[in-house]
Amino acid sequence: MSFSMTHQARCVAPQIAEEQRPRFFVGTSSVFNGPSAENEVGVGRTSAFELRLLDFDEDENEVSTQTFPHKNQIRHLAPSIDKPDLIFTCHQAPTPKLNACASLYLLSAIITNDHDQKLANQSGMLTELLCIESCDRVAGINKIFWDPSGDKGRVVAVGTRSLGLYGIDRGLSKGTLESSLSLxxxxxxxxxxxxxxxxxxxxxxxxxxxxGSTLLGLDLRSSKSTFQITNAHTECIRDLDFNPNKPHHLATGGNDGKVRIWDTRNASKPVKELVNHTHYVWSVNFNRFHDQLLLSSSSDCLVHLHNAVSVSSTPHGLIRSLDEDVDREEGVMDEIKTTDELIATYREFEDSVYAVSWSTADPWIFASLSFDGRVNINIVPRDVKYSIIL
Known part of the structure; x- marks a missing residue:
């Protein structure tokens, strides 16, 4: 399923706290020179930038939306882990005189249709609860992360050359810099x-x-390094993601077009290297439930779905494949040995694909976003799904 934003965009993230329906946030980063957003039915345009919530209905293969006008171009999204109406955005005004910052927003009521719970394709509002501004110790804030435990009292803001650990008060009205670390x-x-x-x-x-080309682990308590992988890629590292089910393992994507999976305890070389892209790899993302499924996207306009079962949390299990000689509807399976493979390549994009993200409500659904504002929502192939769960 494809959906076109009316602005250029770089970031997509699942609505993590929504556990029933596959929903994704998309943040726009610049005005698109295409058809006016006013042509969209039911969507009022009051801002040059917007936060858009997309709802995917798998049965009808349909996307419904709610739009939230945003004051500045959005550079990063951090939805709350347990509150569906809270989200941090990192943003910057079009003028260089204003520093980048991170704002925590409360979304106005999410409007759905009573009979099917789809979004009603209307416009909502964002209420800013707090703003973490760039400062001398953490300058040029362009990313922000909630504590993975769900503790809303701690966030890390990442600047151009430094990061800061901020404490958030109980009322979610103030962020206080508790410590910082600089490159x-x-x-x-x-x-x-x-x-x-x-x-x-x-x-x-x-x-x-x-x-640059170095991967660095940092201890937030001592401000010392926990691991360092020099020349993890031959060129700049563009993205990284921890395996959610296997400690010490993470994936990286770089300007050399490679995806590499590392064990940080012994990082002399990657435990796995995937060489399927021909240009910068902008995004890598492990599936939260089935970590052998790994997504990557690139400025070669492609999205790859990898099966990296040999380095997953269950590398010694059996994978099952549908017997081509038997009616698929009967679901007859044949056990075979596990192998790594490129499961699928998605070629529907005409611009660099800057972000990919798995749904947190449905482990078989993921979204991809290209710079021209095209969002594709795909489903893991059925035979792959069955090979994992049966």
């Missing part, structure tokens, strides 16, 4: 900037960043 503290990073980051869900005191 200037490490001799190997005198000119590099932080291009990607992720909080380790298995160790709440560890935070990983990609700076």
């Amino acid at each position: 200037s503290n490490f001799s190997d990073f005198q000119e590099d900037t932080i291009d990607c980051a992720k909080w380790n869900p298995h160790n709440l005191d560890e935070f990983a960043i990609g700076a």
Whole structure:
């Protein structure tokens, strides 16, 4: 299923706290020179930028939406883990005189149709609860992350060359900088900037960043490094993601067009390398429930769905494949040995695909976003799904 935004966009994220329906947030980053947004039925346009919530109905293969006008271009999204109407956005005004910052918003009531719970294709409002502004210690904020445990009292804001741990008060009205860490503290990073980051869900005191071609783990308590992989890619690291089910394992994507999976305990070389893209890899994302499923997207305009079962949390199990000689509707299966493979390639895009994201409500659904604002929502092929769950 394809949906076209009316603006260019770079970030997509699931509505994590929504457990019943596959929904995704998309944030626009610049005005699109295409048809006016006013031509969209039921959507009022009051801002040059917007946060859009998409709802995917698998049975009808249909997307419904709710639009939330946003004051600035959106650079990163961090939906709340347990509150569907809370979301952080990192944003920056079109003028360079204003520093980038992160704002926590309360979404107005999400309007749905009574009979099917689809979004009503209307416009809502964002109420800003607090703003974390760039400062000398954390300048150029462009990413923000909730504590993976669900604790709304801690967030990490990532700037151009530093990051800060902020405490959030109970009323969600103020963020206080508790500690910060700068790349200037490490001799190997005198000119590099932080291009990607992720909080380790298995160790709440560890935070990983990609700076230049180096992957670095940081202890939020001591501000010391927990691991360092120099030249993790031959060029800049664009994204990283921890395996949600296997501690110490994470995936990276870089400007060299490669996806690499690492064990940070022994990082002399990657435990797996996937070489399917021909240009920058902008996004990598593990499936939360079935971590052998790994998504990657690139400026070669492609999205790849990988089966990396050999380095998953269940590498020694059996995978089953449908017997081509038997009627598929009968569901007869044949056991075979597990193998890694490229499951599918999605070629529907005409621009760089900057982000991919799995649904948190349905483990078989994922969204991909290209810079021209095209959102594709896909379903894992049925035979692959059955090979995993049966």
